[in-house]
Amino acid sequence: MIWQCKLCSTSVSSRPQLFKHYRLSTATFPELAPFHASIMISLNALRTHLSRTHTAQLSSSAEQSRETALFKCPLCTFQQPFSESVFCHLRRHLKNHETVACPYRDCNYSTNVYSSFNSHKSRAHQASLTSDFQSAIVSEDPQNLQASISEVTGDLDEECPGQSTEVGDDDQCDTVNLRNQLKMNVSSLFLKMQAILHVSNTATQEIVDHLNQIFSLSQPLIKEAVSDILQRNGHNIAEPTLDEVVSAVIDSNILFTATSKGAELSSYKRRKTFIEHNYPCVMPVEYQLEQPGHTVMYVPILQMIQELFRNTDILNKITEPNTEPGQYVSCSDGSHFLENELLSTGDLILPLQLYIDDLEIANPLGTSRKIHKLCAVYWVLANVSPKYRSALHAIQLAILVKVTDLRKYGYAAVLAPLLHDVRILEEDGVFIERVGQNVKGTIFCVSADNLAAHGLSGFVESFKAGYLCRFCMATREEFQATEPKTEASRVDSVLVSALPEVAQAHIRRQTTSDIIYHTSNVTIDGTNYVCGMFVSVGASGGLSTFCKIEQIYLVNHSVSFLCSDYDSWYVEHIRSYELLATRTSLSIHLQSDLNDTVPLSAYKIGGSLLLTPKRFLQVKQN
Incomplete structure (x- = not known):
């Protein structure tokens, strides 16, 4: 077999x-x-x-x-x-x-x-x-x-x-191949010490030098042990022959021969050269910005993709089914993926997820604060199962640049090498040897914290800046001086008598007219409310309760929400609320009745309707 x-x-x-x-x-x-x-x-x-x-x-x-x-x-x-x-x-x-x-x-x-x-x-x-x-x-x-x-x-x-x-x-192997393989194992150990265990190059070299010294000093012990074994078995050999045997034993120690003076793994520079020639390394490329001394380091993603797919396990993890009916299991279940012409073809596609973040490599509280700050761009294959995608070794580095250079020359110049390769990936694809054809892909989404997202989108990164809004150029002073506005999409008239009883009673207290207006989408002070969204109203047992917006009424320049009530339970380990609709309960509320003016969207997981608040909810007792 x-x-x-x-x-x-x-x-x-x-x-x-x-x-x-x-x-x-x-x-x-x-x-x-x-x-x-x-x-x-x-x-x-x-x-x-x-x-x-x-x-x-x-x-x-x-x-x-x-x-x-x-x-x-x-x-x-x-x-x-x-x-x-x-x-x-x-x-x-x-x-x-x-x-x-x-x-x-x-x-x-x-x-x-x-x-x-x-x-x-x-x-x-x-x-x-x-x-x-x-x-x-x-x-x-x-x-x-x-x-x-x-x-x-x-x-x-x-x-x-x-x-x-x-x-x-009964299992003899080629000693030459075995020696080469063991030498690769030794180099792999040094690479693991540097990349995973974070042992410095100086410490690694110190370990190598001490090990070589120990191996050299142990030759008399080996000579004595070999001599005792030969004498117990009735063999007496000359001293030069015994020295030759001891030398052969020492030379068979791959760790000693590979790290001895002048060998391939004896110094940091030699180890680096050996790894570059014997491992599937993708070396970063240094791109110069407009002025000398200002550079960006870029790891070519096309070459990285080719090297990743040399591992058969990667291809199997991408092609294995990862979907369940009625549930969001992977990125391929979302509307953005299904509506994308390239991603939704059904063929083998590589959706890339980018992550942008800044990091300090020096004490951020000392005199070096912000001097050595770097911006890093990472990427990962989005169609790999989350249990594999979240592993640290699955996240690849794409770009490393000084934050000062990023702010001076902008994202367009820094991301130019990456976007050039992404265009090639979208139009021509990258050849995957194990598939035997070119495979296309594109950027599926970009993840970032607020500061990085503001910078990438062209907004001011400081939260104390004069321009606060992401959707307009209103200043802080204009927010204070300008009267809030209410804007609605398509508006239709409706008879008050045709509305539910709870809505009729509420509207009769505001107007005597038999006709009012309703809409499905309204914007109040820059906050957009749409039928089907959830709002937090009231409290039960000290926790916020929620209701779903069914209809939006416009009465005497005020907005009223007709909502269906939901029972809610707080699920602590996921910090979300589980919702259950009540069959006949309807209620109507003004914006001032809400615990929070920000509407929320619910989602289903495993048949349960869940809702995750975006911020702390200060409940109001009605």
Whole structure:
């Protein structure tokens, strides 16, 4: 049986060999069980995870049936125990533009287009039971190929017994390739110390020098140990030969030979050169602004996208279904995504989410305040599931610039390299080797705090500036001196007698006219109210209550809201209110009755109607 690495294209014939590949090449251990995706940092962590999480699942599966389904690829000789990962194998054929028939029973669909296959599966086939597949592709395996927990842990012990890292006689490997791979592991350790553990270059070099000194001073101990072993076994060798053996043992220590004086990893500069030549690095490009000495550092996003998709796991996370009917699960469920001509095509698209923020690299309270302040622009793939997208290693840096240069030359000059690549991504796309075609994308949204959002949009960043409004050029003095205005969209007349009783009683106290006006959209003092929005009115149990605007009446230059009342419960862990409509309760309110003049929009999650206040609500007792 063929075992496939989840992180690259390597295939091996046994599970112990797969564990060895993970240990040598990737230093991480993806879970082999098909229940969910997990990546462990060590074999012991994988063993612990299996015993804690999946013992009951695999035990119940073994009790139900000792026979398991076996997947057989119709296009090649590949076969493995059935799981969701079989689609990863079929997608590899699609990447080579081979025609793949749908494996589900009673389905005649076939295609050689990667994105079309994914769209068909997500639309037509949600279930993944073995009975839903064609018998020629998924069949019962009489040899019971599915591994139990004991079998998996047994293979773990076979590959990694305790802390041993020996290579058995029956599993000899090319020593040259092994030496090169171990050298890559050493360089990966130094890279992790610098990028993740934040060990300084000076401290790293100090560690390297001390380790080399320890290895050099330990040669007499190695010589004594080798000599004792040879004498116990009846071998006496000459002193020059013994020195040669000791020298060979020392040279077999990859950490010593790779970091000794003049070696590839002996100094910071050499380590940097080695990493640049042997790792998929995308080096930042320095762009000069109008004057010398004023630059912006840009990491090309097109090259970064190509390097990201060299990891097979990224492509699988993007193409896996991530939607649920009636719920907002991902960015593809929103109206902005569905109405965008590029994003809503159904093909493989790369929506980018940008984030802009300023940061201080010096003490912000000392004499260096604002001198070394930087503005950073980050990006992430928006169609990756949030549980993966929120990880720090999934967030990529695009631009780094001094805030003083940003304010002097503006966002247009600083973002020019990024926008140039985004235009190429929109018009021509970027070639993804594993897909075998150009994939297009665009900027889906930009996230920022208030100051960065004001600066990017061209507004004054200071909250004490003379121009306060985001929608007009009114000054602070004009706000104080100008009388507030009420503006309405389309206005229609309506008979008072045709209104609900609560509205009739309220209107009769304001006018004797039999006809009034109503609208669906009104702006009061710059605040827009639309039918269907929620407002906070009154209190219950010390908490604000809410009602939904059903109709808006204009009576004697005043605005009244006819609302349907809702019961509300405060959900503390998400800091939102859960709403439940009362069947017949209607009420009418003026703007002065509201706890807060800012209207709110409710949203549904899992069948519950939720509402999140934008700011603190000072309740008014009616």
